[in-house]
Amino acid sequence: MAQPTLSAKAATEPTRVQRAFKDAFIAALVMLGLSVPILALRTEQNMSNEVILIPRPWLVVSCCLIVFVGRLLLGLFVFNRAPDAKPLFETPTSLRTAWDKFAPYAAQVGLGAIIAYPLVALYLGGPQGAIKWIDNFGIQILIYIMLGWGLNIVVGLAGLLDLGYVAFYAVGAYSYALIATKVIPATYPDLGVWAFWICLPISGILAAMWGVILGFPVLRLRGDYLAIVTLAFGEIIRLVLINWVDFSGGYAGLSSIPRPSFFGIPFNASETGFAAKFGLEFSPIYRTVFLYYVILVLSLITAFVTLRLRRLPVGRAWEALREDEIACRSLGINTVSTKLTAFSIGAMFGGFAGAFFAARQGFISPESFVFLESAQILAIVVLGGMGSLFGVVIASIALVGGIEILRELDFLKAIFGPSFDPTQYRMLIFGLAMVLMMLWKPRGLISHREPTVFLKERKSISSSLVQEGHG
Amino acid sequence: MTTPLLQVEHLTMRFGGLTAVGDLSFNAKAGEITALIGPNGAGKTTVFNCITGFYKPTEGMITLTQPDGKKLLLERLPGHDINWKGRVARTFQNIRLFGGMTLLENLLVAQHNVLMRASGMTIFGIFGTRGYKRAEKEAIEYAEYWLEKTGLIDRADDAAADLPYGDQRRLEIARAMCTKPLLLCLDEPAAGLNPRESLLLNDLLLSICRDHQTSILLIEHDMSVVMQISNHVVVLDYGRKISDGSPDMVKNDPKVIAAYLGVEDDEVEKTEAEIAEIAAHAQGEAK
Incomplete structure (x- = not known):
């Protein structure tokens, strides 16, 4: 009795291919519905400034076709696969074993590559061509790595969501700029060449101080409330910089900020400059390479301090705070001062990075410290995987380097026409990358946690067990 | 007669119009296990939260007598000092471990203040001085001792959230003990344990009380635990004390x-x- 009904049912049930076609057809219909109002007509002005409508039926048709084919392929090969079918994409075992062998040395190899990078760029591009690659890519990425590592202390370790991190970056930059352009020339002008090296620690300390000043009233808030207040703090600092014109120069910003010297020897074309002293031909490349190594050393200090702090009681307390604040309090940990140390140490590294930024640019204005910067630094930390130093490096290279590389894609104009500007798509690509990340790696690229101490064996802890913190 | 370790006098805690605990007075003697029992909603956990500083009592006085005879008023100390200065440790009804950290790390966080002092408020620690390294080694040894005692040493390098429920309960006790408390407050330590685990817990608590100069204040529903190990039972109902005495007296x-x-x-x-x-x-x- 059962046999015939089963086969009858099978006969009436649509096959896999039929279902895929039906599904694709519906998707194409949806696309048609969407594209008719959005894409079908283009408004333009004619010679007499009248609006005219240009119909674009072929665009609509091709969009619908793309959707149809794409959905059909998905339906045939991805959605309706048999349960025991092989996965579509599998990492070959040879690649996997190769990676397992390489992984322990990844940090050393990466560090070696970063140290060698400017020399390779010089060798390949020559003094003129290399500047762009060292400055726009190398230095820019390293600044963001340093900012990411600084914010990682606050967000990744202590679990405090800080949306106004750029404020500390601004404090550092303006501290350096103001002291170097106003205070030092007025008091000890002889120290002018040393300005950067004197101001670097001062900027960090001032930023840390602002971290404490902000932290005291704010850190009793948690979660969303903390995020909103830190966001507001970032905006307040920026608005003060815009409106207190006597102090900060307002929108015009501060210019002719002294550049860093090679430990007292300026990088200029004069007799006493770097090139002349070392018997080299003058070129701006020396300063760029020098700046690259300065920010590299600053970043490495940040990483070193972070790694050390994680193994100290204060670092463990940060992570414990992220895991459970109430339990921390029951164990005698002063949660307020622990949060303050995280906030101020994070702010200090932001301040160092800010001082470096001002020295590298030679000009700063409030435009450089908008909310988007905070968001980008936070995105780097979150994408990298909260608490992971290596993840921050990968995320910075991908996000900052990726956006820079769009400027190099001018050859695409040959395909899409002369009005095509790849840099205009950077936010679109940025957003798309974020969505894809959240789908596949919601806890960031490197999401597992490494324990700080072990008795017998170091086992990484799966991200599903680690809390994100509630602010 | 010596002064009791913990004296709770006229403790009242009101939340708006609700009196969760009303005019409660009881003592907990040093070296004893005092149990606090009562039906659900009787205000036991509220009493705990007042003693351990999570609530500030509306009225009343909570006095802790240190071994040197110094008296501390717990309700006046800031929350984190109750553990560090008052040496009162606690566990929670719904376990609060640092789930993403290993067992060893959990026990090291509990020794935060000692290690913090040894690391010169982090400054010496950054440079890795010998004094700090020695202090850390000692802290790890002490943590090992408690892992051994609670039978968790084989899982020392696993994440705390990976442990089964009964082990998590024991780890929480070990973590509280790593703060070297005079008074250990346990909020339903036997909840969700099977009879065998419950027996092991009895032994552990008796050993803590006997070997470590730590007195225990215990909230518990499992009468087999309460009647077997406690020296003194206080019964609450609707926030008021209805009975106070030896287990046998209270039982009848x-x-x-x-x-x-x-x-x-x-x-x-x-x-x-x-x-x-x-x-x-x-x-x-x-x-």
């Missing part, structure tokens, strides 16, 4: 039986009369 107290089992409607009057009689009798005795 009609008020306690009435609070736990309830009484039939037609027996209410009878029981109330009985209770009044007993109370009058007790008062007469006291006089």
